[in-house]
Amino acid sequence: MSYAAPMPGWTPRLAVVVGTHNRLDQIARCVESIRRETLTPTLIYVTDAGSTDGTVDYLRGAAAHDLVPILVGRKLGQAKAYNDVFKSITAPYTAWLSDDNEIVDAGLDRAVGILDREPRIGMVGLKVQDKAGPFSEAPYIGGISKAGILNVNQGMLPTHVLRKAGYFSEAFGFYGIDPDLTAKVLFLGRDVVYTRDVAIHHYRNWPSDRTTPEWQALQQHHQKADQLYAAKYGGYAKHDLIWHARRVGWKLAREALGPRFQINSSQKVAGLIWRDWHNTLAARHVSLLDPLLSLGRPYHLRQSASVFARPSRLPPDPDPARVFAQAPA
DSSP states (O other): OOOOOOOTTOOOSEEEEEEESSOHHHHHHHHHHHHHHOOSOEEEEEEESOOOSSHHHHHHHHOBTTEEEEEOOSOOOHHHHHHHHHTTOOSSEEEEEETTEEEOTTHHHHHHHHHHHOTTEEEEEOOEEEEESTTTTSSSOOOBOTTSOBOOSSEEEEHHHHHHHTSSOTTTOSTTHHHHHHHHHHHTTOEEEEESSOOEEEEOOOOSOTTSHHHHHHHHHHHHHHHHHHHHHTTSSTTOHHHHHHHHHHHHHHHHHGGGOOTTOOOEETTEEHHHHHHHHHOTTBOTTHHHHTTTSSEEEEEOOOTTSSOSSOOOOOOHHHHHHHSOO
């Protein structure tokens, strides 16, 4: 493992951590977009899992006061690879990205501004729009978990909140680490918001042929992540009658709207697109008044878990061996 030291006397306000492996073109686009779109003093950490496609040479050449290559040389698993970097960060804010991300429209600067202005916010979801892959028709991505939490796929948070949350859960390994971190920040009593505008273009590297072994393996990874998440958080929303009533009401409303409801439409209704309305009405911790409360702000879809809706302490990570042993065949 090798490090390049940042320039002495230069103090970053933001650390951005990106993992990569054999995706030279994409990591170069990601790094260049951070540099191009960000005025906040930012230190980029790129952790490489042993690339052989020229990525290592690129990172060595790109190393500067604002970029630290971390040449691990082998695959550690995404959670551990990121955590090893997270633990060394001293900047007040930390963001995590994937190498297939491209920062657009000063997205990182906007997130820093949100955190600067509102200390109660513990995580800013960087709104992501897929530019390639099966979800490219969606105006932005982000699903609602079985615990009713609107997940953050890529985000930024105060570094001290990241530490208190215990970083990424290494029990999840690769898939599921983002929803888990979202839940931990929310259950620590900190609010989670989405940038109002898209901050990231995502060039998703998923197989296009759903009959291939690669696609099947991807689905298995997602199923395992869902099982781990359900084992950890599945019990926290079971008895929330108000949330269940909201879900039923919204389902009936969608059925009544019929073809007029198109979740991926860019058409606005009362100032929001249909996906915004879906996330507002179906997410457990988003206030029904959010469209009014967030007017004029650079964020929306604010999630806030009351003391009655969160555990007294963060739940422990599930034991993967035990969860999968109990899962039906």
